[in-house]
Amino acid sequence: MDSEALKKYSALHPKPAGLTLQYGTAGFRTKAEQLDHVMFRMGLLAVLRSKATVSTIGIMVTASHNPEEDNGVKLVDPLGEMLHPSWEEYATQLANAEEQELQKIITEICQKAAVNQHNDASVFIGRDTRPSSEQLSQSVIDGISVLGGQYHDYGLVTTPQLHYMVCCRNTQGQYGKATLEGYYEKLSKAFTELIKQSPSSGESQRHLKIDCANGIGALKLSEMEPYFPKEVLIHLYNDGTKEKLNHLCGADFVKVHQKPPRGLDMKPNERCCSFDGDADRIVYCYKDATGCFHLIDGDKIATLISIFLKELLAKVGQTLKMAVVQTAYANGSSTRYLKETLKVPVHCVKTGVKHLHHKAQEFDVGVYFEANGHGTVLFSKAAETKIRQLAKEEKDDEKREAAKVLENVIDLINQTVGDAVSDMLVIEAILALKGLTVQQWDAIYTDLPNRLLKVQVADRRVIDTTDAERRAVTPPGLQEKIDVLVKKYKLSRAFVRPSGTEDVVRIYAEADTQENADALAHEVSLAVYHLAGGKGAPPQP
Secondary structure (H helix, E strand, O other): OHHHHHHHHHOOOOOOOOOOOOOEOOEEEEEEEHHHHHHHHHHHHHHHHHHHOOEEEEEOOOOOOOOOOOEEEEEOOOOOOOOOOHHHHHHHHHHHOOOHHHHHHHHHHHHOOOOOOOOOOEEEEOOOOOOHHHHHHHHHHHHHHHOOOOEEEEEOHHHHHHHHHHHHOOOOOOOOOOOHHHHHHHHHHHHHHHOOOOOOOOOHHHHHEEEEEOOOHHHHEEEEEEOOOOOOOOEEOOOOOOOOOOOOOOOHHHHHOOOOOOOOOOOEEOOEEEEEOOOOEEEEEOOOOOOOOOOOOOHHHHHHHHHHHHHHHHHHHHOOOOEEEEEEOOOOHHHHHHHHHHHEEEEOOOHHHHHHHHHOOOEEEEEOOOOOOOOOEEEEEHHHHHHHHHHHHHHOHHHHOOOOOHHHHHHOOOOOOHHHHHHHHHHHHHHHHHOOOOOHHHOOOOOOOEEEEEEEEEHHHHHHOOOOOOOEHHHHHHHHHHHHOOOOOOEEEEEEEEEEOOOOOEEEEOOOOHHHHHHHHHHHHHHHHHHHOOOOOOOOO
16 A cells, blocks of 8 residues: 555545544435545545455445435445445544544554455446535545556446446346446336236326436436337426425425425326435325325335235245335334235334345345335345246246246346336336226325424433334333323324434324324423433423
């Protein structure tokens, strides 16, 4: 390692005094002007990670659904998955190191992680459409170059596209071609094959309005449009030409505020969907005949996909194990429907995509979605091999056809990470194949009314949870108090958990009516305020 070059370049990307950042599920995220040194150092870290794994590593410059002034960065591991937890710690150390300690910390990481400095390093870089992203990805390139790494800059891509490229590269092309054309071709071919089977239910079935959050999704969908079959007509809104990224639009806005995005005129019973800023989340929505807005979130997407896959797996007649993975935020009605009506095992894990992804890997077919619309389906190697073999060799027509449909689903879904484009095509194919309207999909079950609140506390660490964050262990007396409150209402539940990023405690409550859900959430927030060191005035109803 050339320590003079490291010194010289590091001085060009100085760390602001007193700034401390933490690498979390979303990588690093903060105001763009505070990130230059972090980007440079993540370039360094990607080279070390690449040498340690003898694989290509990805770096994505994005702050997803955050405001346009923010930015962020996350690393992508060899199979397109999120950075390994032990390296999240190295990322945090490196980002917060004082300039004169950089060399020492790099040496320590190399020792702890058994990095062979003589290995070659290769890094794929992508970025979103924020004004700050191009300059920041240049800082990443500086970091990679100082340590002698090779890089390929894909420029403007969605986050899931970068994950896809990394996986293609490290599977020597088995997962697909590591180019944008390769991505568009693989997905559109599988999609076209799927909807060939659909009972053509008229023109109106195929129109879809898409809110692109004024982000990268719009650019990539317009590039992909020529690859779509002509029955599919997509109409792009909030395409980034006029308004700010994520401002009053996008999946996060629609989910949190339960109302249509700005800039999209929804007519009754039209199918609409919203992407988030880096196109790794999707939610659907529509207005009914009376003009009332309906949100179809990640729970309902997971349910639709599960119904479809369960039918196909039954037809194929193999003993493949399927399960759905949720977090505590999943609506109680979805959990009940999946368990009791569909008879599919449901597992609850801690909040954060990495926990869902990890759990879903335990099954032949693992469906996971967060309520916010981030999710995908994972097929085990064995299940995939079996399905592809049946699609080729099975003598029984019905079984073989079902296996072929499953094979196309495997090719259409982006198994590396939640992908709004891929998820949208899966949903559109299922609705077409099953001849379902958006209202019929929505009517599968009715969400329990719920309320999300947050309470500011002096120190979020006073709250510790267990049972996939559904029960509070500390402070003493809090869980007992919640249990008493929950008993007052029908079909109710409530839980509290510390935020991962700020000193607030998040509260979730659901009950048989909105009034009861609101009352329960408020009572729980008062309990948190009094027992967990609330700051400022007590929560008001």
